[in-house]
Amino acid sequence: MSQKQWIAGINAVSASIEHDAANVREVLIEAGAKNPRLTEIETAARRADIDVRRVATNALEGVVGNLRHQGVVARYAAAKTWNENELEALVEAAQGKALILILDGVQDPHNLGACLRSAAAANATAVIIPKDKSVQVNATVRKTSAGAADSIPVIPVTNLARAMRDLQQLGVWIYGLAGEAEASLYSIDLRGNVALALGGEADGLRRLTRENCDQLVKIPMPGGNAAGGVESLNVSVASGVTLFEAVRQRG
Ligand SMILES: C[S@@+](CC[C@H](N)C(=O)[O-])C[C@H]1O[C@@H](n2cnc3c(N)ncnc32)[C@H](O)[C@@H]1O
The missing domain is CATH 3.30.1330.30 (Ribosomal protein L30/S12)
Incomplete structure (x- = not known):
């Protein structure tokens, strides 16, 4: 409906x-x-x-x-609203090339809208958000997303850790994005079924979300702290960089 x-x-x-x-x-x-x-x-x-x-x-x-x-x-x-029971069919339809964005607790509707816009532009399979402690798709998100909120499946889930384990059972490898990780985004293979988990503006990835990732990776910031006092990228910028690294690898 x-x-x-x-x-x-x-x-x-x-x-x-x-x-x-x-x-x-x-x-x-x-x-x-x-x-x-x-x-x-x-x-x-x-x-x-x-x-x-x-x-x-x-x-x-x-x-x-x-x-x-x-x-x-x-x-x-x-457009249609999605629920977590539909994830399996979406992953299967992607035929080994699922690209899923997990947003753990994004609060700002403009950031969520911008993430959805990037995800749609990257032809991602779905975006997963928790039902609690996250902004949901509302009029501001819809406006900022430039239509993407209605073109890409956005799946609110009750229990994010459980949804991540379900994805892993379906053969999806989950990378968590964290600035302090050892491995670089540019050293991993993003061509198969992958999910990219990013944290919210203030707290980043929550502990349980982090623990359910298969690997944590960072987007190297050559300037880092030393240059401008910048500790991390905005979540929508980090989503765009990460999604489009997957797009690049998939040719
Ligand atoms: C604004 S940051 C969160 C900052 C937060 N204070 C923290 O402690 O993580 C939002 C999200 O963007 C992603 N992110 C930002 N900069 C990143 C980087 N250099 N490498 C990997 N992920 C990054 C992470 O997923 C992070 O949780």
Whole structure:
């Protein structure tokens, strides 16, 4: 069953109309707004047979709260939601080339959105997030992901350690990304069934997650601490670097 979600902002709404009009149920535009891009959205929505209404600003805020809406929001029938029972079929369908991103406790919706965008661009199989202690896919994540939140399977799991063991049973090798690891990302083979586990902004990989990885690897930072006082990369940057090393190796 699909879920109704609101998306906000000029780029997000126009992209949804352009790429996925069938799932856009309704567009609300701020009454009296003069921005020509809003008029373009109105025209595109009407052309795609989507209901469009001009409404007061507080009606827009009523549906998306504090999210920056730039005068336009859309009610979107989001893509299918996934659950952990579907992981096995996804891994099997990848035919020995599953590429899974595990995000252990990412809190910032912009970071999760950026990770999903990179994962979709890398043609990853799925992204796994814990149901607890992690931001879930919400309107901000959807907006930041530029549509990826609805194109890549995002699987919230109740027990991340158990999901990792299930993946290992399916023949998936799990690499944990940790700045203090001995081995370098560039020394490992990422061509088979692999999962890449990254930690949240403040705490990194939790102990149990770390213990369930087959190997920990680092992204070498030549400047490191000495150069700019930087101890680690942002989780979305680290995800992008790691996913695209896998893409490079897979040719
Ligand atoms: C902002 S960092 C977390 C920093 C956190 N204070 C810690 O102690 O790990 C978020 C995640 O990005 C990944 N990461 C960041 N820099 C990395 C590096 N140089 N090598 C490997 N992973 C890195 C790790 O998975 C980390 O948990």
